[in-house]
Amino acid sequence: MKFRTSRNSIIKWVISLVLVFAIILPFFSVTGVDAGRSGGNLIDDSMLTGKSFGDWEFSKTGITVSNGSVHFDESYSTGNPFLSLHKANSSAEIEVAIHAEFTAKITDMTDGQRFGFVYGIKGITGDVGDNGTTFIYLTPNGDGYAYGISTFKDGAEQVILSATPFTAKTDGNKIGVKVYSDGRISLALDGTIVYFLTEKDKTIAEGYVAFSSMGKKNWQGGKIDVTIFDITVRNEYYAKPETPLIAVADFDSDDFNANEWYLKSFRAGGDGIMTRGGVLEFDNAGQNSTFSPRYKYSNFEFYYDIFDVNNQVTVGSDGIKQLPSYWYRIEWGAEGTNVEGASSTYETAKHFIRFDADVNMPYKKDGTGLLDTENTDFGKRIGKTKMAFQVPGYSTSITVPEKYAFFNADFDTDTVVRVRLRLIDGVFSVAMKLKNEVSFVEILRYEYPMLIQPTGYITLRGEGNQNVKNENNPHGYMYYHRGTDFKLDNLQIINFDSAPKLVSVNFVSNRLTPFEDYDYRDPYTDDYLITNTGGKSSGN
């Protein structure tokens, strides 16, 4: 068969192709649909061991927690949910918001009682049956048991799955629940999917989750004796904090946009953090001095230049030794209601890298335990530049390649190293290059478990002398000065969320517009001075 194509046919074919791609392409982002999940485990074994159960809200009457299991015994009564204090979120980008798996071993349950997993609770004082909650339950059914699903809306129970018999095993049945971000549910029993709710928006994924019960109170004869174990409830969502698309601080006018960046400065023998000379200067900045983007980020790239690092011991104009720069670290995913709070405490950040290099701190040989600050080698850089990396459950330390090792004693102070931090789609990396190089060299790469990454503030934090009173100097300081001592420039942070939520930010200089002198108008007059009154009263 011969195919003849006319010119018109070719045009139509091209137009169709363009249309197809125009429809398809938006569904494929550069970063991928599964970019940067946030969330984590709402419930797992680690939260069910030991003696403290700070992750939970419950009354101990009838509930015993130990070694990863929770026993609801015969004294347990309805109205006492075992509620996780970690709230579940959901977002359209992540299909399954909640994965719950647990094994339920039923010892006893009186007729009419229901026990199971509930989600969508609004507050930590809530329970199954509240508006918006959904209950996946087990209940007696004749001589055996059944499972069912109900949701509650406007005070009324809506049956999603009516009680369906199953065989309860003596060592327990494995229950699997998937709650979709669009409200659908799938239920699996002992590894087999037994139900799938296809109707969207029938249930609400967001909210607190719990193990709870319905039916008669214990004193009314309602009995539940159930043990659950091998519990994992995981929540995933795509966090999209609102941020500027790109925030840049180049300090060219010795200032920065205070609507995009936050600075807090302390001193440790120098001026602290200053914007001067067109750069951000850490001039022996003190402990907890920080420079941070003002917004929370999920997926991002963060860049900065670092140079002119002080790696030598100098003597200040006060005769006190000034030691090489202290370490600094960059944190991400730091919690807090605002950047001021997040950067004010050391402990809010659980994800960070820290650059450091050892200095010589010899002690006196007289057995006093005092630092030998008079030693000619006191404070000298003796170590190589290292980068520590720490996230919950994992840490490591690497030696920075010589070429970029800005804390090395012999590193040229004019050499500018550009550093890039990247956190996208659950993968974190650190890369470096020299200013005049084209490509970055990656020095660290880390994949978050299940690609679940933190969302929060990013802080560049310096360390400096602490006001510690000790034998070395009883009036409160070490008898030397040491702070973070280097220059930064060209900081940049880019939001890499898929279909990001962006805000438009005006420029407000961190240097506030100063007031003019007050325009004072003197209310006094001269007419009442004695030179004018002659000492006479007004009655004369």
Place this chain on the structure above:
Amino acid sequence: MKRIISFTLALLIALGATMLVGCGDSGDLGESTVYKYNFRGYDGDTMPIGGFIGPAPEYQAEGYTISTTITDSVYKKIADCGVNFIIDQRNDYFETPDVVKQMLTLSKNHGVNYFVKDTSAVNFDNNQEYVAEKEAFKTSLQKLYEYENFLGLYVRDEPTVELFSTVKKAIDNIKEVKQELGYDDLSYYVNMNNQYGNLSSDKTNKVQWQSYIDGFGNMGVDYYMFDIYPVAGLENTVGAYWFNALGQMNDSAKSKGVPWLGYAQAGGSYGFLGNRVVNEYELCWNVNTMLAFGAKGIAYYFLCMPPEYSLSVPEDRINEIGLINKYGATTPIYYYAQKINKNIQAMDNILMNASHEGVIINGESPCLYTGETLTSFGKLKSVSGDSALVGCFNYKGQTALLVVNNSLTDHRGEITLSFNGKHTHQVIQRAVSAEITESEFTLHLEAGESALILVK
């Protein structure tokens, strides 16, 4: 013979009468003792007019940068206001030597002097009680003494009784080093608390204020200084305790043989005394009543807005705290103080060389005074007319009176002074000096304003 005897007798009687009249009615006050400061660079005739908290180096507040106010122009403003010394509690020579050096250098150009902190010698910050051995004081003072406008070390503000022994140790070290190095004109800063402050760190220890003052004096101080702020509540109302506090302070200082200074309430807003900001008349009255009760110096609290206030004070209220705001610009209070200081500068050679002998209170008063008052003094026979507080001084045997309109609302108070004869008076009011020769005349004073009369 009879005529000679009669004439002689008459002459003797007349001479005796003259002598009697001269001694009894001349108003000659005789000699007096005046207590002087030993402040470096002060000539004894200049009243110290100070300010608490000086200009600050650049700092960050809530992520915003406040530029340095340690500049030539700010010190010029301070000097133009009439402030001649600063008590700097914030900048530490040990921590930030370059900042302190810059402070001293720039301020010197405008005749402004400094009490400076150096925690390598003495440190009460953050609940510490550190006083170094003498050698550390020596090192510190030798470095700082090079600056001609360095008045001395900042030791302690408002110590509790428990700290007296430690503060004394610091003072003793300073005195020893002074002697050793020949720094005779060096002083130090200490200031006592008022009767409503924390006189003891033990809340169950009810320390009487007089006992506190005596303990303070037993530290061997060269002057007294204290702070209490009477302007509170509604506008034009003041604390009832004010005159009694001043009287007690003056009596205590006199019995100790030292001069005293008091703080003037130039701060306000944001939690300080219930957000109370002084108006011009209140500040005027605040300062003038201290002078009338014998103060030999004053200091404004605050001089410059402290950096930490930047974190809590909104921009539209920064002109309510001190004479200079955080940007180094003048506030309304600056101008109130400038007028007051100008008047002080016109009077101070008299006040600084006069001994305080008592007060006269005429008419109503915004606050009580339960101490002794006079009804006349020297050549002054009586005071009449509107409310007045008259400080009575012996100036080298002459009658000197500091007359204050003792009202916060009477804007043209008329106070009449009646003397024991027709005298020539020098009257200094609003820095304008005039002479009047009368046996009685009336002063017209703004609310809180003062005038100095020297009866020649």
